[in-house]
Amino acid sequence: MSIFPSRSWREYPQRYRMEAVRFKKSGKTYFPPRQVDPTNGDTECEKVVLPETGKVTTYTVIRVAPSQWGDLSPYGLAIVELTDGTRLFGQMTDCNVDQIKIGMDVRIEFRLIQKEGTHGTLSYGYKFVPKWY
Amino acid sequence: MRPVCVVGAGMSQWGEVWRKSFRELFVDAARAAIADAGVDHIDSLYVGCMTGGLFVGQEHIGALMADYLGMPGIPAAHVESACASGGIAFRQAFIEVGSGLSEIVMASGVEKMTDCSGDEATAALATAADAEYEVFNGATFPGLYALMAHAHMHKYGTTRAMLTAVAVKNHHNGSMNPFAQYPFKLKPETVETSVMVADPLRILDCSPITDGAAAVIVCSEEVAKKLRRPYIKVLGSGLATDIMQLAQREDITTIKSATLASQRALKMAGKQISDIQFAEVHDCFTIAEIMVAESIGKYKPGQAGAAFLAGESALDGKFPINPSGGLKSKGHPVGATGVAQVVEVFKQLTGKAENGRQIKGAPKLAMTQNMGGTGASSVVHIMEVA
Numbered sequence: 001m002s003i004f005p006s007r008s009w010r011e012y013p014q015r016y017r018m019e020a021v022r023f024k025k026s027g028k029t030y031f032p033p034r035q036v037d038p039t040n041g042d043t044e045c046e047k048v049v050l051p052e053t054g055k056v057t058t059y060t061v062i063r064v065a066p067s068q069w070g071d072l073s074p075y076g077l078a079i080v081e082l083t084d085g086t087r088l089f090g091q092m093t094d095c096n097v098d099q100i101k102i103g104m105d106v107r108i109e110f111r112l113i114q115k116e117g118t119h120g121t122l123s124y125g126y127k128f129v130p131k132w133y
Numbered sequence: 134m135r136p137v138c139v140v141g142a143g144m145s146q147w148g149e150v151w152r153k154s155f156r157e158l159f160v161d162a163a164r165a166a167i168a169d170a171g172v173d174h175i176d177s178l179y180v181g182c183m184t185g186g187l188f189v190g191q192e193h194i195g196a197l198m199a200d201y202l203g204m205p206g207i208p209a210a211h212v213e214s215a216c217a218s219g220g221i222a223f224r225q226a227f228i229e230v231g232s233g234l235s236e237i238v239m240a241s242g243v244e245k246m247t248d249c250s251g252d253e254a255t256a257a258l259a260t261a262a263d264a265e266y267e268v269f270n271g272a273t274f275p276g277l278y279a280l281m282a283h284a285h286m287h288k289y290g291t292t293r294a295m296l297t298a299v300a301v302k303n304h305h306n307g308s309m310n311p312f313a314q315y316p317f318k319l320k321p322e323t324v325e326t327s328v329m330v331a332d333p334l335r336i337l338d339c340s341p342i343t344d345g346a347a348a349v350i351v352c353s354e355e356v357a358k359k360l361r362r363p364y365i366k367v368l369g370s371g372l373a374t375d376i377m378q379l380a381q382r383e384d385i386t387t388i389k390s391a392t393l394a395s396q397r398a399l400k401m402a403g404k405q406i407s408d409i410q411f412a413e414v415h416d417c418f419t420i421a422e423i424m425v426a427e428s429i430g431k432y433k434p435g436q437a438g439a440a441f442l443a444g445e446s447a448l449d450g451k452f453p454i455n456p457s458g459g460l461k462s463k464g465h466p467v468g469a470t471g472v473a474q475v476v477e478v479f480k481q482l483t484g485k486a487e488n489g490r491q492i493k494g495a496p497k498l499a500m501t502q503n504m505g506g507t508g509a510s511s512v513v514h515i516m517e518v519a
Binding site (some may be wrong): 030042057058062063065066067068069072073079088089091104123127 | 211245255256259265266267269270271272275276279280281282283284287328329330331332333334336376378379380381385
């Protein structure tokens with residue numbers, strides 16, 4: 001359900017190209033990019049592109065899904081820690097949901113995420129697939 | 134800050150209250166609180182509500198509720214911080230009275246969640262998470278708490294039985310609460326065979342969707358004494374926030390905002406967590422009660438579950454948690470929940486809890502903890518019998 005038009009276009013750099021920011025003072029990387037480092041208030045940062053592999057740090061399997069995601073149900077959701085230590089949240093795909101485990105190796109792939117907003121704009125982004133796939 | 138008291142509490146009917154509208158639920162609770170306190174007016178009104186806009190297409194809630202309470206003209210405002218809206222409405226009333234700006238303030242909360250479909254309610258609740266990076270990717274609230282649950286289980290060995298113990302205990306307490314939405318007891322096997330919503334959370338690990346309102350009358354001690362009825366004192370208030378997205382927090386097996394809010398409230402009250410005799414906490418999911426009990430400092434990380442299994446959080450345990458039945462059994466009209474926690478503490482501390490739900494030994498000091506979303510905001514209050 002959405003009463004909003006699509007605004008996915010504003011997120012293209014991070015959703016399409018996995019662009020993040022690394023702050024100068026703390027050396028911390030944030031995804032999605034933010035303007036101020038929450039650890040120290042630093043605003044000096046550079047654009048970095050995230051690595052494409054990592055490990056599942058926690059997960060769930062959505063078995064009762066909102067109708068928007070009904071076609072995919074049951075689907076896995078996970079927080080993945082990438083090889084550079086950045087963590088991000090997303091959907092698991094191309095896997096048996098019952099085989100998702102903490103510590104599992106995954107790779108990021110570019111996928112259709114949803115039909116967004118009142119006009120059902122096709123919105124793309126990243127999903128996690130098991131590394132062996 | 135001068136001393137601040139609570140002198141009256143009221144609730145509307147809670148549940149799927151199809152015959153009552155959004156505003157009627159509020160007026161029922163507000164009038165019950167006014168009658169309970171015996172006040173003839175209020176100086177101002179705070180209304181906690183997560184999203185009247187999405188649930189019933191109504192915002193500008195402060196003005197609307199003051200109007201239908203028959204008090205157009207009084208200062209009134211709507212307070213929002215997702216599921217912590219009610220607790221923060223109470224905090225605003227506490228600050229307003231404590232500062233000396235007003236003598237008698239109503240803190241209230243209301244949510245009308247069953248006028249829309251389950252799908253629409255799920256979408257409305259999801260606005261408490263990060264819209265672009267959690268909800269966009271298919272997150273639901275049970276799903277987000279499930280991520281926390283799996284992480285907690287992985288790190289500390291928390292078990293299915295520990296989650297079940299929370300649900301069974303809260304339904305036992307709720308079975309004695311005349312306002313509870315689901316006032317029935319649960320057997321462990323019923324919880325453990327209920328429908329899986331988001332692994333490892335089953336439907337009976339989740340709090341329900343509820344229509345309901347709650348209100349309390351907050352006033353100065355001078356006013357409280359004149360009213361000549363039992364009252365309680367609010368000794369401390371703490372509010373804290375955390376990073377919104379779970380993935381970006383350092384550790385999702387603890388709720389940092391609850392830790393900070395609890396420390397702030399205890400410091401203001403001049404108390405230790407060991408002084409607190411019982412608590413009403415935000416058990417939106419069974420895992421949340423375990424994590425909150427640890428985050429407020431009552432238990433070391435990873436140790437609350439075992440203590441709950443041993444019965445420590447039961448009504449007759451060492452540290453009763455959610456004597457009201459909690460969100461789990463009493464219901465969770467999101468904006469009203471934080472105020473309803475104060476209603477329960479008020480009843481328990483003044484010896485007015487119904488149907489054998491009264492904690493034995495006349496407890497004197499209690500805590501409420503109410504949080505928004507996955508804990509990006511948390512509000513804690515410490516209250517003592519006067």
